[in-house]
Amino acid sequence: MTDPAFDTTVITRAFTGRPARALRNHFVERYDRVAPVGYPALHHLTGRLRRAATAAGDTRLIHLWAGTGHRHARTEPAARTFARLAGRL
Numbered sequence: 001m002t003d004p005a006f007d008t009t010v011i012t013r014a015f016t017g018r019p020a021r022a023l024r025n026h027f028v029e030r031y032d033r034v035a036p037v038g039y040p041a042l043h044h045l046t047g048r049l050r051r052a053a054t055a056a057g058d059t060r061l062i063h064l065w066a067g068t069g070h071r072h073a074r075t076e077p078a079a080r081t082f083a084r085l086a087g088r089l
Contacts, residue, residue, distance in 0.1 A: 002070060002071050002073065003059070005059075006023040006024065006025065006059075006064065006066075008023070008024040009021050009022065009023055009024065009066050009067065009068055009070065010022065010024050010028060010032070012028045012032045012035070013032065013035040013036075013037060013042070014027055014028050014030075014031040014032045014035045015027070015035075015042070015043070015046050015050065015063040016039050016040070016042055016043035016046070016063075017035060017036060017037055017038035017039035017040070017041065017042030017043060018037075018039035018043075020063075020065060021065065021066065021067060021068070022063055022064050022065050022066060023064035023066050023070070025059060025060050025061075025062075025064060026060035026061065027060065027061050027062070027063075049061060050062050050063060
């Protein structure tokens with residue numbers, strides 16, 4: 001099940017300096033417009049913040065990589081997912 005607080009994905013450079021699709025959260029809202037194109041330097045600069053936020057369970061400050069279809073994700077064993085995607089179910 002997905003968190004209803006995260007209903008939008010965006011392309012952002014806020015966490016790493018390289019474009020990637022993520023769920024829109026506080027960090028993306030605040031820093032996307034001013035994030036430099038600086039991979040991998042920005043990735044390393046934000047690393048400690050991301051690790052601390054992850055340890056604290058703070059989803060406002062971590063990268064939440066997700067595709068546009070993230071709401072269609074299922075909770076199931078990986079083997080079942082692969083079988084389903086391969087058309088064997």
